[in-house]
Amino acid sequence: MTAVDEARKRLGRIGVGLMTPIAPAGEWRRAARRVEEMGYGSIWVNEAIGGREVFTQLSVLAAATERIVLGSAVANLWARHPATMQGAASVLADAYPGRFALGVGVSMGMLVEQSGQKWTSPLDRTREYFDGMDAAVDAAPVPEVPFPRLLAALGPKMQGLARDRADGALPAMMPVEHTRTARERLGPDKLLVVGQSAILATDPEQARGIARRTQLLEMPGSPYLRSLRSLGYDDAALAAGGSDEVIDACFNWGDETAIRTRIQEHLDAGADHVSVMVFAPDLASSADQLDHLAPALL
Template sequence: MTVVDEARKRLGRVGVGLVTPIAPAEEWRRAARRVEDAGYGTIWVNEGIGGREVFTQLSVMLAATRRVVLGSAIANLWARHPATMQGAASVLADAYPGRLALGVGVSMGALVEQSGQKWTSPLGRMRDYLDGMDASVAAAPVPEVPFPRLLAALSPKMQGLAREKADGALPAAMPVEHTRLARERLGPDKLLVVMQTAIRETDPEKARGIARGTQMLDLPGSPYTRSLKNLGYEDAALSGGGSDEVIDACFNWGDDDAICERVQDHLDAGADHVCVTVFTPDLASSADEFERLAPVLL
């Protein structure tokens, strides 16, 4: 069985993203156990540069759970040397066979510059970084079950690199059409994990206001804006936080059935797995939401 085949079996069709920035470790443990008990197969966590370091976070949650796969969405390549990325992932995959998925990403220029580093070409940086990871494989543990390596790939060129040098791609916050195109670029033998934000709000004005509050399209050099332009959206539709059409395409809002329908749309468009995140003030509230959604999502 290939790495991709094994990952498809273990990830399941729908997973959850726990992305609250700061919380005590015991809250993370409780939330992870609740999500696992609700029946989800995968939990994804994110990372900036500094703060909640992703491999430490994954280890806490792996130790607190029994079967669920833990994934990084993403492990930020600007936060560590490529040999450290390879070694950390290999140690966890060795300790918890079949329970790790590694998503690697380049973040955004403004955030990298704030950390005191110099932003360079994302594509070139990622290619060199993956070469560095590959060069350090011999020095790392050899897991019984190899972990899948995914790239946070929004653009056609980054998706091409994911096809060439990874096990698949992990795009976020994009319309269904983007998922369909990503599957075509990756081909049938690569993983496609799609990140989607669910907003359980049926009032259109309120739901769109919550979505615009993320400022996804307003950040300097936003890769989401570039990718939406590649899909044909005009500048006017992408300004001011995004038009109603853009918000409705990128965010999954409505009642439980509407959220489930959008997730299914991405699966039908070629996604192997959809990671659903929710807007809540804390981890306990996130777990509440995922327990409520489990009967329809699973």
């Protein structure tokens, strides 16, 4: 069975993204166990350069849980040598068969420059990085169950690279039409995991305020802006944190039924799996919101 087949079987349809700031390990363990008990299929964690190193974090969560799939969304390729990326992923997949998915991402120029590194072409950098990972396969453990390698790919060139050099793509925070286009570019045999928000607020002003505080569309050089332009949104719609139309397209808000409907639209558009992210000040609050959503989503 291929890594894509295994992942589709084990992930199920709905997982969660725990994208919160630094917290003690005990809080992470408790949150992960709660999410697993709720019945979600996966937990995805992110990474900057420094701080909460993603493979160490995933190993903590794997040891604290029993069956849930754990994924990097994403492991920042500027944070480590490609052979280290391949080795770390292989060790986790070997230690926890069928419970690991590798999402790799190229980050953004501003963040890379802040780390003291020189930003280069994202496409070329990722292609060369995959070359380095592939060259390191023979030196790494061979997991009993193969793990999928996914690429955080928003635009057509990156999605083409995800199709040709990875097991699929891992876009996030984009409208339903982006998911549909991504599936068309990837074809039916690749894995498409989509990160989506869930804002439990029925007042439009409150919900959109929460969405705008993420500053998704205000970061210099944001790939989200480029992708939204390719979907037909103009500069006026994308200015000042995004128009109401843009916010409503990129963020899922409302009651449980409204959020479930929006998540289902992404599955209907071709996503294999949706990772649901809530915006909360701490892990316990995130788990509370996910628990509240579980009956509707699962």
